[in-house]
Amino acid sequence: MDELIEYILRFGNLNTQQIDLIRQSATEKHLRKDEYFSEAGKIPKQVGFVVKGVIRGCYYNNKGDEITRCFISENNLVVDIVNFDSNNASSEYLQACTDCVLIVFSKQKWEELSHTIVGWDSIKNKMVQLCMFQKSRKGPVISQDATTRYLEFMENYPSLTNRIPLAYIASYLGVTQQSLSRIRKNIR
Incomplete structure (x- = not known):
């Protein structure tokens, strides 16, 4: 309280x-x-x-x-x-x-x-x-490429990346989970 x-x-x-x-x-x-x-x-x-x-x-x-x-x-x-x-x-x-x-x-x-x-x-x-x-x-700009949208997500929601299911992040970004997994792999 x-x-x-x-x-x-x-x-x-x-x-x-x-x-x-x-x-x-x-x-x-x-x-x-x-x-x-x-x-x-x-x-x-x-x-x-x-x-x-x-x-x-x-x-x-x-x-x-x-x-x-x-x-x-x-x-x-x-x-x-x-x-x-x-x-x-x-x-x-x-x-x-x-x-x-x-x-x-x-x-x-x-x-x-x-x-x-x-x-x-x-x-x-x-x-x-x-x-x-x-x-x-904080909504993603769909005209941006998916990697840019993910990087902006991480900037806007830095504490959420490892706390919420990838399916929700993918839905927010407008990509499939497989695409999100590839993006995350390429960023590392």
């Missing part, structure tokens, strides 16, 4: 009473590898903060291929914020790549913080903007 409080305090100031309220509003949740935090076709019902582990955002294209869009690791928010806020069904999955420990707020508790803590909306908006920026900025 301390990691979450430190994260929140990067975006604004809170007093002890407000911090205690945040602590009381959240619960710890464990996800096993491959479990979903939220699923396509369902309305997202929670906001999470990754304490330990890695979650990926993924979807299926019109050919039925699984596409990994982003990775969310420790000390970051995880939420499909657009659909969470609008109460709409999501079009993507948020799935644990590893066993994960999260601090989670239900929709009700998340909204109660806005009504109770003066300045929470400003803090929340800054956190959500960073979350959305991180999910969008």
